[in-house]
Amino acid sequence: MMTAFLQYAFRRFSGNFSDWHEQAETHQQESGLLSRAVEHVVDETSRRLRVIPGYRRRLQGPVADTFLYIDNLVERMPGSFLCSRMAFSSDPRVKAFFVSPRHMQEVFSESRDVRALFDAHPQAKECCALVCMRMEERQKFGVSLVGDAVYREVMQTTVSFMQHQVYSPGVSEEDARRALKCCIFNSILKTIRQQLADARACEMERKKQLVMLRNQLREAVRQGATVEQQSGLEKQMEALACSTGNANPLPQTLEDQLVFILAVLRNPAGYVSAGFQRLRLTHMGVKVNPESKEPAYELDIAKILVTSREPRVAALVRFPRSELLPKPEFQLHTGSLFPV
Secondary structure, three states, rough: OOOHHHHOOOHHHHOOOOHHHHHHHHHHHHEEEHHHHHHHHHHHHHHHHHHOOOHHHHHHHHHHHHHHEEEEEEEOOOOOOEHHHHHHHHHHHHHHHHHOHHHHHHHHHHHHHHHHHHHHOOOOHHHHHEEEEEEEEEEEEEOOOOOEEEEEEEEEEEEEEEEEEEEEEEEEEHHHHHHHHHHHHHHHHHHHHHHHHHHHHHHHHHHHHHHHHHHHHHHHHHOOHHHHHHHHHHHHHHHHOOOOOOOOOOOOHHHHHHHHHHHHOHHOOOOEEEEEEEEEOOOOEEEEEEEEEHHHHEEEEEEEEEOOOOOEEEEEEEHHHHHHHHHOOOOOOOOOOOOO
16 A cells, blocks of 8 residues: 555656655645655654654655655666567667576566566556666677777677566556655665664663673672772773664664654665666677777666665666466566665
């Protein structure tokens, strides 16, 4: 239900989230949508925040900022292209991404999300989804055309793609982009929730260690320990008592939690970001300069960076239902680049 709301919000305000907060102040409908978005954030991070006076007002602007950032990021991604057996022979971009037509079919056929989408939409002839890969560049010697002259044993850079995964499929490119936006939004909230849980666990461990040290000190006094031994335990207790998790500086109080959530929502790029790059490749996958006269094609890609994960290359592609391989041949899996 809430995913449907997020999809509606991204559809309703696509490209106009910068005005969402201002519109909410004068339009009841927009105010209701923004309030629902705020409550979704609270439900997914820390419901106890509702005891803080004015929590909704304080969250409205940062929530709108996060929607705007995600909307802009996903809309900047290059348009989709068809990945099919026929396209493998005619579109060099498809051949660049996949080793063979069979490999391409396997990538989509192994996706539980793709199959679920086709099952839910029996009339859909194709799906659109984000394909993420690891891009590898290697240096090797080869033949190169410089001007009108052919040179041998020239150092070249070859580009290949591997570890393919499929995310956020939709029955159209618009649906796929919107599903991806919802996935990113919810994954940011999951990251916040996990870090708040880490903070609570850290504080519980700190208190547990304090109790242990107090017990050790009482026992040391009872057994007549030296002043130096008692002083050592007291210093450990003092350092631990003054510490609020310096090794893991996360929020402890409810106000601290709200401030932490506000900081994340004001800077969603700290969690997920994307850079866009245009490669010029030969049909052998060799990177060439724009001024080179060698026959080459252009490949637009997005480099997605999620906190604590290896950067991945991504592209929006379309895949026909008719090219799904039989289900029993595969161990189906669900992608998790943006954990939700």
